[in-house]
Amino acid sequence: MSELGLKSVGEDVRISNLAVISRPELVSMGSHIAIDMWTYISTQMEMGDYIHIAPGVTILGGAPALLKMGNFTNIGSGGRIVCATDDFEQGLISPVVPVKYRTIINETIVFEDFATLGVNCSVLPGVTLREGTIVGANSVVTRDTKPWMIYAGCPAKPIKPRNKERALAAAKELGYGK
Numbered sequence: 001m002s003e004l005g006l007k008s009v010g011e012d013v014r015i016s017n018l019a020v021i022s023r024p025e026l027v028s029m030g031s032h033i034a035i036d037m038w039t040y041i042s043t044q045m046e047m048g049d050y051i052h053i054a055p056g057v058t059i060l061g062g063a064p065a066l067l068k069m070g071n072f073t074n075i076g077s078g079g080r081i082v083c084a085t086d087d088f089e090q091g092l093i094s095p096v097v098p099v100k101y102r103t104i105i106n107e108t109i110v111f112e113d114f115a116t117l118g119v120n121c122s123v124l125p126g127v128t129l130r131e132g133t134i135v136g137a138n139s140v141v142t143r144d145t146k147p148w149m150i151y152a153g154c155p156a157k158p159i160k161p162r163n164k165e166r167a168l169a170a171a172k173e174l175g176y177g178k
Contacts, residue, residue: 010049023063030071043067043083048113050174059083061125062095065106070113071176072167076137078120083109085125112147114167121156132164 004015005024010031018037021027027041030049035041039053043061048071057075059067061083075081084106086093091103107126115129118137129135133145136152136159145151148164 026063045069048073049176050171054079054119057081061085061106065125066108067111068108069111070115070131072114072171073111074116076117076119076121079117080122081109082122082124083107114164114171115145117141132162132167134162 006027006029007025008028010029010033012031013029013033015021015035016037016039019035019039021041023042023044026044028045029047030051032049033047033051035053036055038055039057041059043059043065044063044067045059046066046068048069050072051069052074054075054077056077057079059081065083067081067083084104087103087105092101105125109123109125110128112129112131114132116133117123117135118139120137121135121139121141123129123141127141128144129141130145130147132148134150135141135156136150138154139152139156140154141151142155146158148162150159150162151157152159
């Protein structure tokens, strides 16, 4: 357990003192991570290495929810990661209403290695951003993506493939082997 109360933490981890991790005992962090100011995290998290979470990111869902972030992943400023939410079609809606009166959608969100969200993107429960996915600014991701593809829009749609060779070569130089 780290001095911050985290479940585990690697080397070179920088967390702004203006960031809030409401359940640090449920968060595991690798190495070379930066979490910027005004970030709010209320879920379980499993983080690899070389991760940046920019200012103003919100990761929601409560203690039962989970976000998994692979190596070389990023969330741009204003990102909204919704790992768990009320089902708006049935039951009462609000985290202050007892669970027995609500219907909750709680599905893990996964960022595979090299996946990145642009500024002001949202990701809904159960989505997997496949390896190398890039999501353009102001997009909403409602479904799993395809590897090494650039997405944009609301809902996000594939725009064009991404060249993976340079990213993989740079990662290899940093000790990440694939």
